[in-house]
Amino acid sequence: MKADIAYQLHYRTVRPLVCDVHGRGGVSRKAFRAVCAARAHFADWTNGRGSRPAVATLQAITGLSKAVIQRATRLMRALGLATEIMRGRQRTYRERMASWRVRDKGRGWASVWALHPPRNPQVNQLKERLDPRPNKSVTPHPRRGPFRALSHERFHSLEHDTGSACEEKRRAPRDSTDERAGSKRKHRAVDPQAVKLAAHWLSDPQTPRWAHRHSAKGWAPLLTAPAAHNWVSADINQLIRDYRGITGHWIATDPHHPIKLLAGILKWHGKDNLDDRPAAAILAQEAEAAARRRAINECDRCSEYGWELDPTSGLEREPVARCSHIHHIHA
Structure with missing residues (x-):
């Protein structure tokens, strides 16, 4: 419904973006609605994303020409109804060879579109005035159970809001908020x-x-x-x-x-x-080296390498001897 309202309000303004340099070409209201419905059929009905039908597929569904479908797609983008997430392109030679091995004869990739309501307060206000249904008068279909909505009867993003522009808050998935508040998640105790x-x-x-x-x-x-x-x-x-x-x-x-x-x-x-710790030997060696370095630093009778010094000259003794640091321990 919002797509139809946006077309009526802003088509004359955005028509130059759709036509050629000579002002030729356009999209009728009927063709525009057909293309919007066809693209929405391939989108995820919960958020409007993932719509990537090929132009040939849209031609088979709507019965329109390739040029009309392309102009209608540009009009959807100009009205703020669609965003091109990934632009289509031709496949490379290696991609075509890989596709043909799985019996895919396509020569290109279709564009990926995300469909959404127009971010226009004027469109929203006019929709509220034209909508004959009062607020909260219709019970939504449950998403589970025997009375759930069928996949082909689900709503599309062009007819209902799916984002922050929606003024009415969605109903909670649970019937009672007290049950949701009362049910607490059970966390496993950790050591x-x-x-x-x-x-x-x-x-x-x-x-x-x-x-x-x-x-x-x-x-x-x-x-x-x-x-x-x-x-x-x-x-x-x-x-x-x-x-x-x-x-x-x-x-x-x-x-x-x-x-x-x-x-x-x-x-x-x-x-x-698990008693055999992988780093036990390495940590023991590091602790021993640290204790040896600490003893050398605290001893005043050996060099920085742990060799005994001559008291008279202050140099390492000849022949060299390892200092035992016993005098430091007794002191």
Whole structure:
């Protein structure tokens, strides 16, 4: 209905955008309505998107010529009834060969259009005055059950609002708001230790980027068993490196299911083998090196490399000897 109103109000204004340079050509009201209905037939009735019929298909449905359909399409765009999301084009040679292998003889791709009501308050006001139905006088068809609207009887976006321009709010899908408020989603309890491990893992700079697609609570159910065995973030990252290096499996930079990927890696490590932390030896070596460096820094009788110094010259002794830092411990 809004498409018809927009045609009557603004056709004389936008007609130069449809005609040629000599002012020839135009679109009648009947042809315009036929093209709008035909394009709306191929669109998603909930939002008006995905309408991509070919011109030959519209010719077979409406019985109009190719030039009239093209002018009507330009008129829809000029009136604000359609937006061209992706422009059609001819297929390349490789695309035609690939299409012919699946018995598709088409030589081009049709344009993709999104249909929507015109964003014009004058059209909306006139529709409210011309609409004989009072507000809330008609019960909508249910979307489920034996009395649901059939697919071929559903409304199109050209007849009803589907966006923010609609002044009337849609009815809630549930019959009672009290039931919706009373029903609470049941969340599964998560282990706080697993949440802490997941948070530390996500804050680790060595963690892969795909891990940040889920929150710490999202990773917690999977990391409950490792957290119970005192795993740290370095163990998870080392396990991923071991899995990639030992098995030779390729890990995508952006996997489709990150949680399933890590679950498979943990399964490869073994549920009964969680006591064997992947980074335990590396962390022990790092702790030993840090303790050795700290002892060298606190000792005044050895060089920066841990060799004993000669008290008289202040240089390393000959032959060199490793400092035991015992005097520092007794002090």
